[in-house]
Every structure is written in C-alpha cells, then in structure tokens.
Amino acid sequence: MKIPPSILIVEDHDFQRRILARMLAAIGAKQVLEAANGRVALAQLDAGHAPGLVICDLDMPEMDGMAFIRHLGKRLPDVPVIIASALDPALLGSVAKMADAYGVRLLGVLEKPVTRIHLAQLIAAGDDSRHRRAVPPAPTFTLAEIEAGIRNHEFVPFFQPKLDMRSGAVVGAEALARWRHPTQGIVSPYGFILTLEQADRIDALTFLMLEQAAHATRRLRAAGLDVTVSVNLSTTSLSDVMLADRVTEIVTGCGVEPKHMVLEITETAAMTALAPALENLTRLRMKGFGLSIDDYGTGFASLAQLARVPFTELKIDQGFVTGCSEHPNAHVIVEASLALAHGLKLKTVAEGIETQADWNALRALGCDLAQGYFIGRPMDEAAFLEFCRGRQEGVEACPTT
Numbered sequence: 001m002k003i004p005p006s007i008l009i010v011e012d013h014d015f016q017r018r019i020l021a022r023m024l025a026a027i028g029a030k031q032v033l034e035a036a037n038g039r040v041a042l043a044q045l046d047a048g049h050a051p052g053l054v055i056c057d058l059d060m061p062e063m064d065g066m067a068f069i070r071h072l073g074k075r076l077p078d079v080p081v082i083i084a085s086a087l088d089p090a091l092l093g094s095v096a097k098m099a100d101a102y103g104v105r106l107l108g109v110l111e112k113p114v115t116r117i118h119l120a121q122l123i124a125a126g127d128d129s130r131h132r133r134a135v136p137p138a139p140t141f142t143l144a145e146i147e148a149g150i151r152n153h154e155f156v157p158f159f160q161p162k163l164d165m166r167s168g169a170v171v172g173a174e175a176l177a178r179w180r181h182p183t184q185g186i187v188s189p190y191g192f193i194l195t196l197e198q199a200d201r202i203d204a205l206t207f208l209m210l211e212q213a214a215h216a217t218r219r220l221r222a223a224g225l226d227v228t229v230s231v232n233l234s235t236t237s238l239s240d241v242m243l244a245d246r247v248t249e250i251v252t253g254c255g256v257e258p259k260h261m262v263l264e265i266t267e268t269a270a271m272t273a274l275a276p277a278l279e280n281l282t283r284l285r286m287k288g289f290g291l292s293i294d295d296y297g298t299g300f301a302s303l304a305q306l307a308r309v310p311f312t313e314l315k316i317d318q319g320f321v322t323g324c325s326e327h328p329n330a331h332v333i334v335e336a337s338l339a340l341a342h343g344l345k346l347k348t349v350a351e352g353i354e355t356q357a358d359w360n361a362l363r364a365l366g367c368d369l370a371q372g373y374f375i376g377r378p379m380d381e382a383a384f385l386e387f388c389r390g391r392q393e394g395v396e397a398c399p400t401t
C-alpha cells in the first residue's frame with residue numbers, strides 16, 4: 001500500500017503523537033491529522049475528514065481506542081487501522097479480533113515505542129490479503145448477473161496445492177471458485193458466494209464446480225499424478241436429501257472414483273443437527289468421498305458434534321495458522337486442534353501457511369498436510385499441472401522439510 005495522503009493519529013500522549021506525526025511526514029504522508037482521544041477523532045470525521053489510514057492508541061481518556069474502532073467500523077469501514085499500543089500482546093490479539101468483528105480492517109499492531117521501519121513495513125503490507133478475508137469487499141454483482149455468469153460457464157475452479165509436510169510431495173489441491181468475468185477480470189468468491197447462498201441459489205455453482213473439478217481430477221490422475229481434489233460445499237445445500245446422490249452422479253459420471261475427491265464443509269455446518277445434513281454426509285462418506293471440516297476453530301463445535309459425522313480430515317483455520325510461529329495463543333490452539341484431530345483419527349491440514357516459520361512450526365507439531373501462499377496460490381489447472389511437474393523434478397524451490 002502506498003502511504004495514504006491523509007493519516008489520522010489518535011493518541012493521548014502529546015509527545016508520542018508528535019513523534020509519530022513526524023515519522024509519517026518523513027515517510028511521505030502529505031497531511032497528518034491529530035486527535036487526543038476517540039471523541040476528538042470522531043468529531044474530525046463528523047467534520048468531513050476522511051483519512052486514508054488511522055493510527056490509534058488503545059488506552060485513552062474520554063473515548064478509548066476500542067470504542068473509537070467500533071464507531072469507525074460504522075462510519076468509515078473501508079479506512080484501515082493500525083493500533084499503536086504498549087499493551088500485553090495477548091490483549092492486543094483480542095483487540096485485533098474485536099476490530100475484525102466490527103468490520104474494521106486492521107493492518108496490524110505497532111508495539112510502542114514505535115519505530116519508523118516497523119511503521120513503514122506495516123503500511124507497506126497494507127495489501128496483505130489476510131486482512132481482506134476478515135472484511136470481504138461488498139459484492140457488486142446482482143444475483144441475476146451472477147446466475148447469467150453461471151449459465152455462461154464463466155466460473156472455473158482454481159487449484160491451490162496441498163503438500164504432505166513430511167515428504168514435501170503434492171498430494172492434492174483445493175478447488176476454489178473463480179469468476180472469469182468478461183469485463184471485471186478474475187472475481188474472488190467473496191463477490192458471489194454469499195449472494196448465491198442468501199438467495200438459496202448456490203447449488204448451480206456447486207454442481208458446476210464439482211463437475212469441472214472432477215474432470216480436472218481425471219485429467220491430472222491420467223497424467224500420472226496421485227492427487228485428491230477438494231471441493232467446498234455450502235451449508236445450505238446440505239438440507240436437500242438428494243444432494244449426496246447428485247454429487248455422486250456428477251463425480252462418477254466424469255469417470256472419477258469418489259475416493260479421489262474430498263468435500264469440505266465448514267465447522268459451523270458440521271454443527272448442524274439437521275437430519276438431512278447428517279443423512280447426506282453419511283451417504284457421501286459411504287460412497288467413498290473424503291469429508292473435511294473446513295475453517296476449524298472459527299465455530300464452536302463440541303467434540304460430540306464432530307464425532308457424530310464421519311469426517312476424514314480437519315482443516316485448521318488460517319486465522320490460527322498464519323503467524324502461529326509468533327503468536328503463543330494461536331500456537332496453543334493449533335496444537336490442541338491437531339491433538340483432537342489425531343485422536344479422532346483425522347488427517348490434519350493447516351491452511352494459510354504464509355512463511356517458512358509457520359511451515360516449520362506446523363511441521364514440528366506433527367500436522368499432516370499444508371496449504372498456503374508459502375507453497376502456492378490458487379492457480380488454473382494448467383499452472384497446477386506445471387507446479388506438480390516442477391516439484392516432481394525438484395526444480396521448484398520447495399519449503400524446507
């Protein structure tokens with residue numbers, strides 16, 4: 001991210017505020033607005049100032065940083081925030097979660113005393129998609145436009161590699177929906193999944209993705225790759241008792257054995273006690289499909305709920321995986337999730353591995369499979385085939401095992 005021309009500092013300590021203002025000017029900010037607490041800052045927003053970035057202290061008189069972030073989320077949710085604070089890192093972690101929950105895009109936390117390098121790094125990292133995930137851009141497409149795109153077969157799966165953490169071999173991929181929009185370029189799932197789910201019209205996309213992913217699986221396997229491909233299922237689809245049969249028909253119709261495909265269901269969906277969902281999941285497992293609990297750690301599934309469905313795999317949510325080597329709380333959650341999964345005899349996948357340090361930490365904890373930008377971003381089928389070939393030949397700089 002470039003330095004935004006206008007930056008608002010909310011900080012009660014005069015000296016620290018002035019230092020920060022000077023640092024920002026030095027790294028190229030054209031206008032630096034200053035406020036001594038949340039209330040003053042809010043008044044500035046009310047007066048029409050719309051900064052491109054807010055740097056906010058937490059502990060302030062009158063209106064503290066938390067309350068200000070809540071108001072900011074309502075008024076200017078697109079303005080990114082950096083928190084500058086001397087608080088305990090564990091507390092900062094909860095503030096980060098709170099900001100996410102209020103829809104505020106947090107670029108990161110600056111520990112005090114603030115250094116110019118760290119400040120510039122955080123601003124530069126402003127494009128990090130990790131933060132985009134928490135606050136997905138509002139969909140700009142109508143249901144009718146999306147459905148027309150589905151009818152025109154503009155939706156394709158991109159494949160994100162999954163590696164065995166012991167051997168480093170590519171063992172599969174997750175198929176992630178992308179819309180090759182005729183004028184907007186490649187649109188991510190945040191632009192259409194929610195709209196389809198809310199209108200209860202997700203099935204057409206699910207079946208289209210499944211069919212294309214199954215064809216790709218057949219081609220990849222015919223090319224000599226022993227890979228399994230995962231497809232995401234929406235919770236809403238699980239309520240139709242015909243789902244399992246339809247899914248099986250599509251996959252076998254493409255000449256693929258169900259055992260070479262995995263269906264991912266979010267942890268929240270796994271918690272549903274609805275009889276049709278349980279019937280579908282059990283039938284899919286009986287047919288031989290792998291069943292994966294996606295985004296584990298974001299819901300509150302109990303052990304009993306997880307054990308009720310015949311899952312084969314557990315994917316730890318990227319919110320805990322990314323940066324777990326540096327965050328003790330996340331590390332503990334990952335460790336406990338792995339122990340739970342292994343106790344239930346499930347394969348474990350860490351998604352959101354972005355660095356060598358995360359890879360090393362997950363591998364040391366005994367995680368089975370890895371998925372994340374450190375290994376490879378979602379890519380089209382041709383690029384994925386090339387990726388697999390490259391790794392087979394050992395030409396790709398592979399994560400050190």
Ligand code: C2E
Binds near residue numbers: 190371
């Ligand atoms: P998901 O199933 O949890 O998929 C993982 C998401 O994390 C993908 O985002 C992937 O690109 C992203 N990701 C993977 N590694 C990293 C990393 O190292 N760092 C970061 N920051 N992100 C990483 P994507 O493709 O945008 O998909 C978002 C969500 O949309 C998926 O989350 C899934 O819930 C949903 N989705 C995607 N395709 C489909 C589909 O065909 N059907 C349904 N129902 N949902 C889908």
Ligand code: MG
Binds near residue numbers: 174232264294
């Ligand atoms: Mg998934």
Ligand code: MG
Binds near residue numbers: 295315317351
């Ligand atoms: Mg996930």
